[in-house]
Every structure is written in C-alpha cells, then in structure tokens.
Amino acid sequence: MRRIALLFSVLCLLLAGCGRTTGQIPSDPPQGSSAADQAPQETASGTAQPEILPDDEIPDSSKPSGSSQPADAEIDQDAALALAMENAGVPEKDAYNVKVERDRENDIPIFQVEFETQYGDYDFEIAIADGTIIGADYEVDEEWLDRLGGSPVTLEEAKQVVQSKVPGSSAENVRMREESGDGRGRFEGELFHDGVKYEFEIDPKTGIIFDWNADLRE
Template identity: 40%
Template sequence: DSTVVPPSESSSSGILDEAAALDIALAHAGITESDAKRVEIKRDYEDDIAVYEIQFRADGQQKYEFKIDAATGAVVSYDYERDSRDAQAASSGSAVLSEEEIRGIVQKRVPGAPAENIFLHLDEDDGRMEYEGTLFFDGMEYEFKIDAYSGSVTEWEAEQTHRKQP
C-alpha cells in the first residue's frame, strides 16, 4: 500500500498522528506540553520506516530532538542538549565530581544500566571540565556530556543499536 497518510491525521493503517507522536516525545523527555516551546514536527522516512522528527525546547536552555516510529510509537532516537553557559556559571570554584558520581547520574537516566557498561573520559571543552561518555544497554547506545563540576547533563543522545528484522 503506497498511500501517503497526511501527517495530521490518524488512519486505519495504524499510523500515529502528530499529536500522539508529540505526546510520546514529551513523556520520554519528562516535559509537559505547556513547557515545550518552538515545537516542530515533520514526517520522514529512515531506513524505509516512517518516522516523526520532533524538535522542541524547554526552559529556554534545553533542546530536544526525537525520531518516533510512526507505526509503533517507539523512540527510534533522541538527542538532548543544554546551553553550556548555565553549567559553566555554576561550576566556578567547585571540585570535579568523581567517575562514580557521574555513573550514578547516568544510571538515574537509564535505570538498570550496569556501571561497567558506562565508559567515561574527562575532557576540557572551552575552558570547562566535562565528562564525555558512552553507554551500551538494552539495544540502545547513549552518548553524553556531563559538566564535571555540577553534574548537569549538557548533551544526551540515544539511538537503537540494531533493528529487528521483519
């Protein structure tokens, strides 16, 4: 069936509408619809799968990008960035957090992830210390940057590491 469903409608083909896809992204981010600003939604295809690409901001400093499978509602990937100026201002005069503390922050975001699956590297970026890291867990790859002083997550990306074949 090569019928294209208009993105603002739901159909008997089981394709989610934009509102349902946005609800999934907002719930995943822990953001209410009233707190989401500059929302952009478009329908696209990734690896022959219909997806909604959704972008929005929250608190003026946080930018979220999601890809939601239009048929299943699964989060295919997401990206999170926080304006680093806030984290930098909060970090002056503080001690660097330990790798153990950083792993704890990651495990709060990905419950059940074993600490040994979290790979970290302490780095300096634009005059501030941050941890760059990767986590492989439950079919997902997470890449992130965390301010080494405040523990604020400044970037967060998640992507499926494999797709189930039909």
C-alpha cells in the same frame, strides 16, 4: 313392556354418544407464561438444545479470534511529544516551535519530534509502534547550566543518570571519563544498548546532561 325396553335402550345409546368428542380446542396458556415457556426443551429428534453461555464463560478455544484485543498499540503524536520532553527533562512550558511529523528511519515508521527552548534545541526520533526512542540530538547552552540548577554528581552517579535515560540498560555498560580541559570540567562517555549508540556530556556541578546524541545502528 317391549316398547318400554326399546325406549330404554335408545336412551342409553344417546347418553353414551354425548360423552364422546371429535377433538379438543387447546386451552390458553396460564397467565404470565409465554409460548417460549411452553416450548419443549428437546428437539423432535430428542436432542437437547445447546446451552448459550455468557461471553465471560465461553472457553477461550471457542471464542472467535476477533474478540481479542487489537495488536495495534501505536502511540500518537501527543504521546510522542510527551516521551521526548520527559527524556530530555524539559517542562512543557519551556518548549516552543513544537513540530511532530510522521517519517521513516531505517525503514521504521517514526515520529520526528522537534522543539526549541531558551537553553537549546531538541530533536527526537520515536518509533510509532512502541514509543522507543531510536534517535535524539540536543545540546544545552553551557551558560544556562547554573541557571537550570541541579546537584553535583560523581563519576559513578553520572553513569546512573545516563542509565536512567535508557530503559533496560545497565550503568555497568556506561563508559565514561572525566575531562577538565575547558576549566569547568565535564564527564564524557558513551553507551551501546539495544542497537542504539548513545554519546553524551554531563556537567559535574549540576548533573545535567548538556550534550546528548542517540543514533540507531544497523
């Protein structure tokens, strides 16, 4: 009996030892998941990881200053030429001997725009920074006035024609008088706006500005 009891005790000890393990091999992560999916959301110190926001949700105060649009809004040569032709009322097809060059006027970087037409020569000075016309000089040959067409204008309507050529100006600030010494008649006047003095002559029969000068004044 004692031998049987001893064998029984040894068998119990062996069974108890088989239930113990000295370590576990980590199981593979579930299919479809990655190590990043299994990563804890908190650091070892217990602090949550910062949230990464899309660019359009980042507060303005947190965005780097370089993310704003560049301050450079300069016009190019094509834009300068288009502005000059629009201001002069000259169709592109009528212009030839076109020249657009960088220059400076009163320490202002400009495009010097020059072109010719059958009815007159045109010269413009346009600020590169914003497209402001700070200088202009042209004269239309009077023999072309009727051929270019147009509609008769009164003195008050002629003031509005001038005002429309100078953005931001007011027709009330246009000083104009009627002259009739040469038989055909004309409106002569001047306007001072935003540091530029404009002098002009308008044909009453067609409403065409046939003499125009703009000069930046210090």
